[in-house]
Amino acid sequence: HLDAMASIANAVALGIERKQVEEERVRLWVLAQQARSEAEDALQVRNDFLSSVSHDLKTPLTVMKGTLQILQRRLKRTASVDPLWALERLKIQEASITKMHGMIEDLLTIAQVQAGQHLDLDLRPLSLFPIIERVVTEQQETTNRHHLCITTFSKDLQVRGDPIRLDRVVTNLLANAIKYSPDGGPITLDIRAEREQDQTWIVMRFQDEGVGVPEADQPFLFDAFYRASNVRKEIPGTGVGLASAAQVVHEHGGTISIISQEGQGTCILVRLPATIEPDTSSPKPERKEHI
Structure with a gap:
């Protein structure tokens, strides 16, 4: 009887151990899947961010390049340029530069925050x-x-x-x-x-x-x-x-x-x-x- 009881106890212990091992395996698998999903989400956020930043910076650069090309062509065709016409083009340039500067300032602000730094404020x-x-x-x-x-x-x-x-x-x-x-x-x-x-x-x-x-x-x-x-x-x-x-x-x-x-x-x-x-x-x- 003692041998039989010992065998049963060993079998129960082995079953419990196997169940615990299986539960741990499932837990680790779930954690791995969660980590993978979070990594994929983070990668997607990064890719979307880089794509958006590239697009948003490229737009004012394209405007600036186009405006400069127009000015160059006008200057090649004639020795004089209407000041009001030139001023309007320069205002377009200024607006594009201001937009880019603001975007860069936002990125620097976020970088400081993520680095745990306080902003340098001119109060x-x-x-x-x-x-x-x-x-x-x-x-x-x-x-x-x-x-x-x-x-x-x-x-x-x-x-x-x-x-x-x-x-x-x-x-x-x-x-x-x-x-x-x-x-x-x-x-x-x-x-x-x-x-x-x-x-x-x-x-x-x-x-x-x-x-x-x-x-x-x-x-x-x-x-x-x-x-x-x-x-x-x-x-x-x-x-x-x-x-x-x-x-x-x-x-x-x-x-x-x-x-x-x-x-x-x-x-x-x-x-x-x-x-x-x-x-x-x-x-x-x-x-x-x-x-």
């Missing part, structure tokens, strides 16, 4: 409204299918910030609103002051009527290289603009968030701490159209 007291007004005017010149306007209760928007970085934030958010509203339409930048405990905040709402963002994508929208599922294959992009803007806002002590519904448009909210209480005594908001 100073400044008025935010002239930056906003200039960027809105510049962005309106890039489209004739959208109508950009500013609504504000006050132009006295004093913050402590880096003017170049904040310019880039407003540029990115307006450019995004234009890009993801392919059918055109109104884009509104609403600015107001909100008091919360002992701090006054400058709140900017960038509202468009574009494709919107699916709810499942919204928590990740400000992550580097992330793009919403409804636009990945439809609209080219790198996924760095919003991530760069978010990092700049955070390092200014502010917050950025999104309210959106797929197919119904998007509102991006940016809150920056004000250094001086704005004068909001105006009975109604001022609305400035850029058409």
